[in-house]
Amino acid sequence: xxxxxxxxxxxxxxxxxxxxxxxxxxxxxxxxxxxxxxxxxxxxxxxxxxxxxxxxxxxxxxxxxxxxxxxxxxxxxxxxxxxxxxxxxxxxxxxxxxxxxxxxxxxxxxxxxxxxxxxxxxxxxxxxxxxxxxxxxxxxxxxxxxxxxxxxxxxxxxxxxxxxxxxxxxxxxxxxxxxxxxxxxxxxxxxxxxxxxxxxxxxxxxxxxxxxxxxxxxxxxxxxxxxxxxxxxxxxxxxxxxxxxxxxxxxxxxxxxxxxxxxxxxxxxxxxxxxxxxxxxxxxxxxxxxxxxxxxxxxxxxxxxxxxxxxxxxxxxxxxxxxxxxxxxxxxxxxxxxxxxxxxxxxxxxxxxxxxxxxxxxxxxxxxxxxxxxxxxxxxxxxxxxxxxxxxxxxxxxxxxxxxxxxxxxxxxxxxxxxxxxxxxxxxxxxxxxxxxxxxxxxxxxxxxxxxxxxxxxxxxxxxxxxxxxxxxxxxxxxxxxxxxxxxxxxxxxxxxxxxxxxxxxxxxxxxxxxxxxxxxxxxxxxxxxxxxxxxxxxxxxxxxxxxxxxxxxxxxxxxxxxxxxxxxxxxxxxxxxxxxxxxxxxxxxxxxxxxxxxxxxxxxxxxxxxxxxxxxxxxxxxxxxxxxxxxxxxxxxxxxxxxxxxxxxxxxxxxxxxxxxxxxxxxxxxxxxxxxxxxxxxxxxxxxxx
Numbered sequence: 144x145x146x147x148x149x150x151x152x153x154x155x156x157x158x159x160x161x162x163x164x165x166x167x168x169x170x171x172x173x174x175x176x177x178x179x180x181x182x183x184x185x186x187x188x189x190x191x192x193x194x195x196x197x198x199x200x201x202x203x204x205x206x207x208x209x210x211x212x213x214x215x216x217x218x219x220x221x222x223x224x225x226x227x228x229x230x231x232x233x234x235x236x237x238x239x240x241x242x243x244x245x246x247x248x249x250x251x252x253x254x255x256x257x258x259x260x261x262x263x264x265x266x267x268x269x270x271x272x273x274x275x276x277x278x279x280x281x282x283x284x285x286x287x288x289x290x291x292x293x294x295x296x297x298x299x300x301x302x303x304x305x306x307x308x309x310x311x312x313x314x315x316x317x318x319x320x321x322x323x324x325x326x327x328x329x330x331x332x333x334x335x336x337x338x339x340x341x342x343x344x345x346x347x348x349x350x351x352x353x354x355x356x357x358x359x360x361x362x363x364x365x366x367x368x369x370x371x372x373x374x375x376x377x378x379x380x381x382x383x384x385x386x387x388x389x390x391x392x393x394x395x396x397x398x399x400x401x402x403x404x405x406x407x408x409x410x411x412x413x414x415x416x417x418x419x420x421x422x423x424x425x426x427x428x429x430x431x432x433x434x435x436x437x438x439x440x441x442x443x444x445x446x447x448x449x450x451x452x453x454x455x456x457x458x459x460x461x462x463x464x465x466x467x468x469x470x471x472x473x474x475x476x477x478x479x480x481x482x483x484x485x486x487x488x489x490x491x492x493x494x495x496x497x498x499x500x501x502x503x504x505x506x507x508x509x510x511x512x513x514x515x516x517x518x519x520x521x522x523x524x525x526x527x528x529x530x531x532x533x534x535x536x537x538x539x540x541x542x543x544x545x546x547x548x549x550x551x552x553x554x555x556x557x558x559x560x561x562x563x564x565x566x567x568x569x570x571x572x573x574x575x576x577x578x579x580x581x582x583x584x585x586x587x588x589x590x591x592x593x594x595x596x597x598x599x600x601x602x603x604x605x606x607x608x609x610x611x612x613x614x615x616x617x618x619x620x621x622x623x624x625x626x627x628x629x630x631x632x633x634x635x636x637x638x639x640x641x642x643x644x645x646x647x648x649x650x651x652x653x654x655x656x657x658x659x660x661x662x663x664x665x666x667x668x669x670x671x672x673x674x675x676x677x678x679x680x681x682x683x684x685x686x687x688x689x690x691x692x693x694x695x696x697x698x699x700x701x702x703x704x705x706x707x708x709x710x711x712x713x714x715x716x717x718x719x720x721x722x723x724x725x726x727x728x729x730x731x732x733x734x735x736x737x738x739x740x741x742x743x744x745x746x747x748x749x750x751x752x753x754x755x756x757x758x759x760x761x762x763x764x765x766x767x768x769x770x771x772x773x774x775x776x777x778x779x780x781x782x783x784x785x786x787x788x789x790x791x792x793x794x795x796x797x798x799x800x801x802x803x804x805x806x807x808x809x810x811x812x813x814x815x816x817x818x819x820x821x822x823x824x825x826x827x828x829x830x831x832x833x834x
Contacts, residue, residue: 459508
């Protein structure tokens, strides 16, 4: 696999030597070696330096940097530099500049200000990348390529509008099919010519004063979101192919932003064209550990379990929040190992040396403004660097194996939140996180899956808020459950098709037979309103009454067993939780948003019924995850708390990789500590604690 081309878990980050005098570069090399840094991402924002005009390319400074990295035993992650176009390009070719949703053409400034459908942008970007690939194709420092940077701005210019029409022609073929898909007879919106179609913006279909994503025609906006994601993917692939034309075996990626759940880009569609997935993540001090865990698991799921890169995190402080506190001692190390535990084959930072000016001058770095090694942050980075060097290549390409799959679908996310639904408080990712947390709290690892994923490896498939059912997916779920699988979904599911057209015949549409229910009404509750979910039978430790809210649906059973009912309002006594026996398996439906306490116990019950148990018995603030490689099993134990915990790791002797000691039985975990236990596999338990 790609990550096995790495010599070890790579350790480093973004390096911008062009911002500093050359006299500092040698000192940087000394400090990098001291800290165990072995990879530097360079040339990310250097287009202006590399190309001062249309015809001139100047790479002398980059030659020096690449050579210096190699001479000091380091690798380069070479950026293509296309994330910020030069000022001269904006002045001479204004078509390169983006247009906002309210029709304002931006001027030169900031970054991510290039239109993905500008012929000028694509021409100059491809030419630059070809120059870079040709020049550095044989350089010994080059390990991988970093295309653009945190891609994803939306543009509403004329170039995009014309390209959108062509994209629609390819998707629908005829205006008749498009009119049907968009339901254009509503408000007399029938299109008679492709030129009639304009982008869904604040100037056309935008609602709420043009300040939100909500539009009058959700199907149209949904297609624009798909088009925008595809447009940027085309730009990425243009650079990808330019590199591959000179270096066929190059490792090429780009860094995903938005902490992994970035709404504008459908990362599952991008994943096949990334040789390895890379993530930037910037949690705050108070961010729950399960928040990061979900994003790491999602990155791993993009390529069906393949390891990914932690491309950016801060070693200390952020700089863009209202308040930017320092990471407490031990937290950077602990969170770095959390990423490794969940599939990362690199630990990298933004940035290696702190900038002296402009927007990110107070963003954290390995080398602070003090410029020496005598800082707490540098010492912590050095300790981690030495540990990663000690681990070597043992963990590279190790996989996480799970028996639970959670469906994540960008199209569904977009459709759920495009407006016109029961509640603006319904947020797709929040509900994915809530169900994920229930497994996390039970120390049960999960995979994130997409609609094309083979479901047979999973005992339990969870699809919260499956509003959109794509063609063939209902049949796929039915076959999965018939063959013995357990499926769980929730309120506001099975409502619409891939064009966001409601499925006629009653909710949950194509899922109705599988779930054995009919949903008559949806009642939206205000955030301070609650109902009760009353158990009709015991489910393990679940019994009695639990709080619920957000949405309550009026459900009629069509063969499904009523497990719990609503406790109040006009639908009191009607089904709130159902189970439908279907073939050899069963399908569950939650017609409301239950409390976290209920979800945790419900998930525990469902997993136990499928023989899925906790990896280890441990407190909630101790995180457990396993990676498998060849015949070895690596169990990561991370104590996120500020207190000592004791856990039992099994009776078999195991090697703790960081200390080099052999342990068994009860072990003590210091606050903010990490342990990695290695042992030989006995069986493919995938969720059972080591014996």
